[in-house]
Amino acid sequence: MTGPTRISVRGESPYDVVVGRSLLDSLPSAVRGAHRAAVVHPASRPEDGARVAEALRDSGHQVLLIPVPDGEDAKTADVLASCWSALGRAGFTRSDVVVGVGGGATTDLAGFLAASWLRGVRLVQMPTTLLGMVDAAVGGKTGINTPEGKNLVGAFHHPAAVLADLDALGTLPAPDLVAGLAEVVKVGFTSDDVILDLVEGDVAGATDPTSPVLRELVERAIQVKADVVSDDFREAREGGLGREVLNYGHTFAHAIEQVEDYRWRHGDAVAVGLHYVSALARLAGRLPQADAARHLSVLQLLGLPTSYPPGRFEELLAAMRIDKKSRGDLLRFVVLDGIGRPGLLEGPDQALLEAAYAEVSEVVS
Ligand SMILES: NC(=O)c1ccc[n+]([C@@H]2O[C@H](COP(=O)([O-])OP(=O)(O)OC[C@H]3O[C@@H](n4cnc5c(N)ncnc54)[C@H](O)[C@@H]3O)[C@@H](O)[C@H]2O)c1
Ligand SMILES: O=C(O)C(=O)C[C@@H](O)[C@H](O)[C@H](O)COP(=O)(O)O
Numbered sequence: 001m002t003g004p005t006r007i008s009v010r011g012e013s014p015y016d017v018v019v020g021r022s023l024l025d026s027l028p029s030a031v032r033g034a035h036r037a038a039v040v041h042p043a044s045r046p047e048d049g050a051r052v053a054e055a056l057r058d059s060g061h062q063v064l065l066i067p068v069p070d071g072e073d074a075k076t077a078d079v080l081a082s083c084w085s086a087l088g089r090a091g092f093t094r095s096d097v098v099v100g101v102g103g104g105a106t107t108d109l110a111g112f113l114a115a116s117w118l119r120g121v122r123l124v125q126m127p128t129t130l131l132g133m134v135d136a137a138v139g140g141k142t143g144i145n146t147p148e149g150k151n152l153v154g155a156f157h158h159p160a161a162v163l164a165d166l167d168a169l170g171t172l173p174a175p176d177l178v179a180g181l182a183e184v185v186k187v188g189f190t191s192d193d194v195i196l197d198l199v200e201g202d203v204a205g206a207t208d209p210t211s212p213v214l215r216e217l218v219e220r221a222i223q224v225k226a227d228v229v230s231d232d233f234r235e236a237r238e239g240g241l242g243r244e245v246l247n248y249g250h251t252f253a254h255a256i257e258q259v260e261d262y263r264w265r266h267g268d269a270v271a272v273g274l275h276y277v278s279a280l281a282r283l284a285g286r287l288p289q290a291d292a293a294r295h296l297s298v299l300q301l302l303g304l305p306t307s308y309p310p311g312r313f314e315e316l317l318a319a320m321r322i323d324k325k326s327r328g329d330l331l332r333f334v335v336l337d338g339i340g341r342p343g344l345l346e347g348p349d350q351a352l353l354e355a356a357y358a359e360v361s362e363v364v365s
């Protein structure tokens with residue numbers, strides 16, 4: 001059996017993302033020195049919380065289990081406030097640790113809980129979805145949604161460690177696994193085209209949680225993210241793309257999620273967003289036709305959605321305007337000038353935005 005792989009995130013608070021199997025043994029060292037541990041997990045998956053709690057108790061920690069609503073329903077101000085109350089009642093101090101166990105929605109909430117409690121306590125992330133492993137739990141972006149939009153409130157807060165235990169993927173429903181692959185191919189298009197070759201060369205392996213192909217995809221995607229956030233943790237790069245590159249496909253994706261009241265999987269929305277932005281860049285004369293076509297073919301090969309119904313442009317446009325990449329009234333998109341050549345498209349004409357929407361709403365996937 002292959003042992004764990006450690007991928008380092010550099011910067012002011014360096015940490016490792018550990019990828020492997022049976023990683024519960026690595027938890028005690030990640031929480032060493034803490035007195036209490038608050039384990040935030042989806043209420044629908046009590047077995048995940050219980051397994052982590054047992055390992056923590058065995059290593060001498062007092063454990064506070066905090067079950068939260070499933071998926072995106074956890075990312076609300078009300079749920080966050082209930083978590084603060086739980087920590088307050090338990091007398092949670094600065095020497096304690098929050099452990100996030102779940103998909104990206106759970107780790108986003110747990111991360112913001114750790115960032116905000118006492119202005120910041122230690123955080124260990126234990127993602128249990130593919131999307132959480134390759135993206136959400138890595139890099140320290142934490143947050144919740146508001147009625148006005150996706151992830152509008154949050155903080156940058158480094159985890160002390162991320163344990164990506166591939167064994168967790170064994171119970172993950174196939175549509176959730178494939179949704180995670182949308183974020184994997186996202187970084188394939190922007191930064192590592194070997195990812196695209198691997199998916200195109202062995203789609204069965206890419207979608208099999210036991211396969212070495214999937215493990216390589218996970219490690220490659222984490223490596224890209226680790227490199228990007230090591231360089232621009234706070235998404236504050238001036239005169240370059242920096243961390244915004246990880247937002248490729250997300251302007252349209254977040255608009256879909258908001259218009260759909262967060263009932264779409266994030267990864268599915270990202271897949272449509274990747275198709276949208278590839279059409280936009282081609283129509284703007286930036287992305288060659290063949291590279292745009294490769295977006296559609298890779299997404300369809302994985303069985304990801306690539307279309308969105310017509311007739312909702314105004315709603316989507318209003319939602320896109322509140323995107324964090326916008327500056328004043330100016331919409332900004334991460335686009336490609338070729339595979340592996342990311343850049344920015346600022347203030348595209350509305351006609352271009354509508355033409356790309358027309359393409360996305362025509363395709364039957
Ligand atoms: N912070 C970041 O950098 C970042 C990056 C990407 C995405 N995100 C956020 O991540 C969220 C999406 O994450 P997600 O796709 O993991 O969705 P999710 O957290 O909603 O989880 C999807 C579903 O899988 C279930 N689940 C979790 N682990 C399981 C397992 N091992 N077996 C069976 N079921 C399991 C969950 O309970 C849920 O029902 C979005 O809110 C998105 O905004 C954040
Ligand atoms: O880590 C990042 O930076 C990303 O943009 C990764 C995205 O996949 C992720 O969905 C992120 O939460 C989006 O960030 P936001 O700042 O647009 O809310």
Ligand SMILES: [Zn+2]
Pocket residue numbers: 135183250266270
């Ligand atoms: Zn994302």
